[in-house]
Amino acid sequence: MTTLILDTNWGCKIPRWAVCTIVTIVSALISLIYCTEFGLQALDAVDTYVNDVALFFTGSYALSDGIGWSANISVVWCETFAATSLYRCRDVANQVGWPSYLIYTIGFAVAQGLGIRVAYGSTPGIGAGVGFAFFFASTFIALFAARTPGIPAPRFWGNSKFMSRFWWVAFYPGNQLTKDLNVLIGVGKNWNIPYFWAAIMKVCSRKLIAHDCTALIILFHSTSPVLSLPLSSRSPIRSSLKRICTTPS
DSSP: OHHHHHTSTTGGGSOHHHHHHHHHHHHHHHHGGGGSTTHHHHHHHHHHHHHTGGGGTOEEEEEOSSSOEEEEEOOHHHHHHIIIIITTHHHHHHHHOHHHHHHHHHHHHHHHHHHHHHHHHSOHHHHHHHHHHHHHHHHHHHHHHSOOOSSOOSGGGGGSHHHHHHHHHHTHHHHHHHHHHHHHHSSTTOOOOOTTHHHHHHHTOHHHHHHHHHHHHHHHHHHOTTTTSOHHHHHHHHHHHHHHHTSOO
């Protein structure tokens, strides 16, 4: 939380000690409810909604040490959605138009939430049917609302104007993120991120990412020379990422 605040344009103007103090005090005040006689009931309620209802948005990775504690990586769905649907969205809009991009992207997000909501109220099968039906309907509308891209989609996607439109709204952000990251990390003896990484992350591995990323963060935080550097030493790396991620393809 402190890092997120200090990395913003307004947060960097506040002294670090002040941000840490405010975050600590607010967090402590919020947690006091668990010290009351109502604490166990509050914990049960929060645990139910966080680990069940809100599981769509949150992933956790638990490590047992006899007592038991967990390290959480939150809003995993939102992170993967931003990486594979929102990243460099202006490029997509320039090719197919904002209406098509927004219809597909909003439909993709709403379909998942709607399907889960219906599933909780009826059965998983009905929820899945409603979610997929909404997704296919929004995709159909988005493809007909789209312009034909001036830059054809790669490989077989470019053989049809509709397939080309679908590639731009569905796969371009994640594909471009893969290329941008490979400029930095796919050098020397490092392996490149494979082209199918973004597609897998977008449609089928959000929960796996929640578990695996948390484990990797715990591991690399104590072993990686980059992640163990102080924030000021990582600024050139952040600047390089920002420069690459804002350069037109």
